[in-house]
Structure formats: C-alpha cells, structure tokens
Amino acid sequence: MVPPNDFKVMFFWIILLFRKLALSQPSCLGSGDFSKENKTLELSIMGHRNQSGHWTTQFLLNEESQQSHQNWKLDLKHTNNQYGGVNSFHIKGAVILPPQIPHDYELFPGIGYYKFHYGSKVTFQEASSTCNREGGHLAIINSLQESQVIKNIYARHSEAGGPWSFIGFYDQNKARDFVTIYGQPLKETGFLTWHTGEPNNWGGKQFCGCVIRDSGLLADVGCEDKLSFFCEYDLSWGSLWNNI
Template sequence: MIERRTSFLAITALAILISIQEVMSIEVNKTFTMIISSRKNQTGHSISQASLSKEGSKIPKHWKLKVEQTMTEYAGIQSFHLGAVAIAPPQLPADYQLFPGVGYYKFHTALANGFEDASSRCANEGGHLAIVNSEAEHQVLQTLFAKHPESELKTVWAFVGFHDRLKEGEFVTIFGQPLQSTGFTRWSSPGQPDDYNKAEDCGSVHRNGGLNDIGCGGKLPFFCEYDLSWTEN
C-alpha cells in the first residue's frame, strides 16, 4: 500500500524586489522599490506584507499599492500566489480650481468633439467628467458656468458624467451607478429629460445648474473634476 501525503506549502520568507526607473528628462529620475514578503504564522495562516520606498525628484506624494494572495490546489499539490500592483497617480493639474469641502474642478470652454472626447480629455488630466453629487457641487458648476456668458460660449449646455446609452430612460454615471444614487437629480426644466428626436443619450448640465439629456456627438464645453480617490492613503 502506498501512503500518499498532501504537502502544504511552507513559506518562511518570500521577497520580491522590484526596481523601476523612469527617466522623465535628463535631469529628473524617478525610482521606486517595492518589497513583498509572506510567511505563515504559528496558527498556519499566511500573512503578506508590502512596503514601498521612493527616491528622486517630483515623485507623486500618494501611491496606491494593492497586494493579493491566493492558494490553489491541483492533484494534491498546493500552490501559493502573491501579486502586487503599484499605481502612481497623476499630478494635480495646476489649472483646476479648488472649492473647499467639495473638490477640484475645471470648466473646459474649448469645445469637445462629443461626449467620448470630453471624457477622454478629463481622464488625461487625472480626472473624470464631473458627476453632481450634492447641492454644493451643483453650485460649483453653476458658478464656473457664470464666468462665461452665453454670448461667449454660444451654448447653454456642457457635458457632465452621466448617460442612458445602455437602456433608454435609465440614467447612470460614467462609473455605472444609477443617477438616482448620486444625491442630485434636479433637471434643468419641466419635461426634461425628453430624448429629443430619440437622439439624446448623454448627460449635460444647463447654465442654471440643472441636468439635461443631450446628443452624444455634440460639440460642447464640459466639466472635469479631479479624482480625489488618488489622494486617499
């Protein structure tokens, strides 16, 4: 009779050293070192730890570090997997305006070539199309809009971050959350949203601060807000 035993993976130390150097210019170097270690404690539980050190000038102050460990078993053999992802946030654009207690915003008066172009341009700045979550945020957009008269912009609308492209009448944010859950659903006027000519599937805001559905291909100004989750520890 052959006795078969299942061997458990005993990990006393696992160290992964990653060094990445990014040369931004001749004068500016960025280097970070990430060390991941894993061990089993006295009760047999696996414990993983990660640390990140940074050197160089103009390195982002805040980083996101995600570590995951999993155990798989096949034919009586257990395998241990440890992975980590370090994300460096973009620098806060200097031309975003801070509204204390609300966030950072920018009103792009240079017209976007449709909703997707507006969304992409916000993302390239480390932000996203603005999503109105409160009365205070509604007032921010209204304040920024008021700095540019209708005679200058030639429109009373600007793109913001919601749409009903997945199902007509079911408005969601650009992150897939129901518009009703955002905390602000005041429309620009009675009768809105109206899906005019069955061709209005993207979100906009009127200069009065109210929401509106509008054609996704329109050439409009747009509001970006900086993604404050980058600044979370």
C-alpha cells in the same frame, strides 16, 4: 532540522511585475484614453503554518514610480464566508495615488477643483478623454453646493459655453438608467435634479449627460453632439473604490 510529520509547511509566492503599466480609463466608456508612465508593481504572498498550528499568510505590495506618493489612500475590506462546507476568507484592497492637481483647475474649498472647457466643442468621449489627460474626470455633481459651483462658473462664460455642457454621467444601457462615468447610479450621487422636461431623449438618441446653463440642472443630450464640458479634479477620489 527535520520538521515533525504533522508539521506541514506550505510556501508559495507570486510576483506580478508590470513595466510601463498602462492606467486605463473607465472601461465603460469603451477604449478610452491611456496615459503611460514608468511603474513597477510587485506583489508577493507567503503562507505557512507554524509549529503551534497557526496559519499565517503574509503579503507585500511594492510600488515604484516617478509619481509623487503624497496624499495616497489605502482601502482594505475583508469578509469571512461559509458556503457548501467551505470556509473562505476574502481580502480586497486598493492603494489609490491621486494624479497631480492640474495647475489650471480652480479650487472651491471643500467641494473640488474645476475647469470649464468652453472654447472648443467636442463629443462626450472626447471631453472625457481631455479631462483624463489633464488628470481629472468629467465633473460629477454630488451636492446642491457643487451644482451651484458649476452654475456659477458657467455664468462667467455663458455666451461662449453655449446652452449645454457635458458632465460625467450617461445612459449606460440605453434604458434610461443613468450612471456616472464610474458606474455609480445617478440617484446615489447626492444630486439628481433634472431640468424641466428632462430627460426627454429627444430624437431617441440622447444617451449622455449634461448641465443646462440657465438652470444649472441636468439633462440628456446626444453623445456625439459637440458641446462645452466641465472637468473636475476630485478632492477625495473616493469613488474610485467602486471600480475595485
């Protein structure tokens, strides 16, 4: 069948195929740590206009891996803009598969899973990498309740843990604008209570974040200091959306 002259069909497709996809850690921390797994991603997009003049764009995402797909999360956002006489329709989406829950993280219902690394002292980057290897991330405090959890865990190991422990925020631009390891301004996390006199940028080189044992409150410390640290396995992983 020959389509009529005014019936134009456009067809295009894109397939993106990644094998042994490397899942990077937050780029804001430099090279970070990489975990490798066999994973295949396919994305196909097809657009056409039918005989009644309706444009249809269909897209299909297929993801295969050995990872469990339980508790996956789908986020879709769309916008419709007009600028300079050009109309644009924009769709942004994310499929989030949480890592396996680390077996040695302690659950505090409604708040999160945590592990306190108090036995060995490492730098901020090493602490972040260790948390990532375990399937978690450096802890981010989002509420007073969560700060109390951190403080209570700390109290169990107060001597071994030392007076300061890294958590997941830092001075991104060395301009006193602290953000989480995911780039969220610290003032938007839901908990921003500094220890008395902090942040003081002692010695002019305190660009990473910590929690203080005795108060459970926040302070700045040197990124190359060697400290204990708190890892967290987030219940929602909702903050990952900010990376899209």
